[in-house]
Amino acid sequence: MRRVKLLCSLIMLLASQGAQAVSYPLPPEGSRLVGSPLTITVPPGNTKPLEAFAAQYGQGLSNMLEANPGVDVFLPKSGSTLVVPQQLILPDTVREGIVINVAEMRLYYYPKGTNTVIVLPIGIGQLGKDTPMNWTTKVERKKAGPTWTPTAKMHAEYIAAGEPLPAVVPAGPDNPMGLYALYIGRLYAIHGTNANFGIGLRVSHGCVRLRNDDIKFLFENVPVGTRVQFINEPVKATSEPDGSRYIEVHNPLSTSEDQINNNEIVPVTLNSAVQSVTSQPDVETTIVDQAIQNRSGMPVRLN
Numbered sequence: 456m457r458r459v460k461l462l463c464s465l466i467m468l469l470a471s472q473g474a475q476a477v478s479y480p481l482p483p484e485g486s487r488l489v490g491s492p493l494t495i496t497v498p499p500g501n502t503k504p505l506e507a508f509a510a511q512y513g514q515g516l517s518n519m520l521e522a523n524p525g526v527d528v529f530l531p532k533s534g535s536t537l538v539v540p541q542q543l544i545l546p547d548t549v550r551e552g553i554v555i556n557v558a559e560m561r562l563y564y565y566p567k568g569t570n571t572v573i574v575l576p577i578g579i580g581q582l583g584k585d586t587p588m589n590w591t592t593k594v595e596r597k598k599a600g601p602t603w604t605p606t607a608k609m610h611a612e613y614i615a616a617g618e619p620l621p622a623v624v625p626a627g628p629d630n631p632m633g634l635y636a637l638y639i640g641r642l643y644a645i646h647g648t649n650a651n652f653g654i655g656l657r658v659s660h661g662c663v664r665l666r667n668d669d670i671k672f673l674f675e676n677v678p679v680g681t682r683v684q685f686i687n688e689p690v691k692a693t694s695e696p697d698g699s700r701y702i703e704v705h706n707p708l709s710t711s712e713d714q715i716n717n718n719e720i721v722p723v724t725l726n727s728a729v730q731s732v733t734s735q736p737d738v739e740t741t742i743v744d745q746a747i748q749n750r751s752g753m754p755v756r757l758n
Contacts, residue, residue: 476669477513477541477574481550481565487693488701488754489572490542501533506652510666512539515560515576515655521705521752540753544691544703545572547728552682553594553645553673555663557586558689559705559752560655562645562663566676575673578653578664582709586661588687592640594679600626601636601646633667635674639683646670657708690725690747692732693754700732701754702746723747733757 479489493512505528509519520528522540531537546556546563550572554563557579564573579586603624605613613620624630633647645663647670648654654666665673689707694700707721714721725733733743737758746755 476672479572479574481570481572482545483696485696487545487547487691488542488695489545492753493539493541495537495539497531497533497535497537499533501531503531504529505531505537506654508537508539509576509655510651512541513574513576514539514541515578516652517560517655517706518576518752519655521750524749524751538753540751542754543574544693544701544754546686546688547691548684548686552684553677555586555645555683555685556688557588557685558687558708562665564673564677573672575665575669576654578648578656578658580659580661581657582712582715586659586663587643587685590640590685592683592685594637594639594677594681594683596638596679597674597677598636598638599674600634601630601632601644602626603630603632632662633664633670635667635670637670637673637677645673645683690723690729692729692757694732694735698758700735700738700757702729702733702743702757703752703754704746704750705752706750723750 477490482489495508505519505526506516508531509516516528518540519537520526522538526537546554548554550565552565555577556563560577560579562575562577564575566573604622605620605624610620628634629649631649632644633649636644636646638644643662645665647667648664651666653659653664658664687708689705690702692700692702704723707723709715709721713719732738735758739757742755742757
């Protein structure tokens with residue numbers, strides 16, 4: 456019965472949001488490539504920013520910027536094409552519960568008993584207020600209409616900016632935590648937002664932000680006790696059962712103010728799992744190098 460209810464919720468979510476959430480059938484064992492590339496045309500007389508297209512197709516702003524270098528973030532040009540990165544490589548970890556890859560700013564939810572994965576874009580913590588990058592925990596509790604109790608440090612930051620906060624920010628649409636929250640551990644939460652433009656950016660004080668319809672779906676369908684794993688995997692690679700090999704490269708997260716202020720390119724490191732794919736004799740190293748340089752956030756075939 457729960458499985459039927461969850462599948463109905465998935466259908467309602469996709470219908471209500473115009474495919475805002477992206478759901479994929481799980482590939483067979485030994486395969487991690489899902490989805491297909493999608494290209495859209497910006498309509499005539501466009502007045503929408505890139506964020507609107509990102510939300511429509513279930514992407515974060517960073518995902519769209521990686522896939523469309525040089526695009527005008529405030530007003531994509533009418534008649535131009537946008538690539539929607541709906542093909543991806545699943546993270547190299549267990550397909551259970553929630554997996555959050557901070558590097559690509561995506562949350563993967565594997566609903567038990569459905570053989571599907573739902574992929575949702577997220578906003579994460581600012582530099583120095585980082586979202587966890589290597590942590591396994593669980594959903595401790597859930598709350599509709601969460602309040603926000605800023606820390607002393609947060610109060611000082613907002614006072615310095617001329618925007619003093621109350622001791623407790625009440626529940627409601629103006630609350631930065633949005634309308635729903637899943638609490639994980641003692642200090643962190645997966646929650647909504649009152650500013651959709653932050654999805655796909657480093658804007659929070661360490662928590663994970665989602666668009667309001669996305670967190671509503673998680674709130675209604677993710678049970679308390681669900682496993683939650685944080686990883687930091689800017690580069691993913693897979694050798695598929697048919698012999699094809701792919702690499703997907705995202706911009707690694709900046710680790711210093713200098714890198715951000717000077718717009719420095721953060722070096723890409725290939726871990727041993729990725730190298731086990733890229734070192735195969737049928738892989739063209741020039742394609743690997745080009746994928747690392749482009750950092751499109753989309754799978755690139757290597758052979």
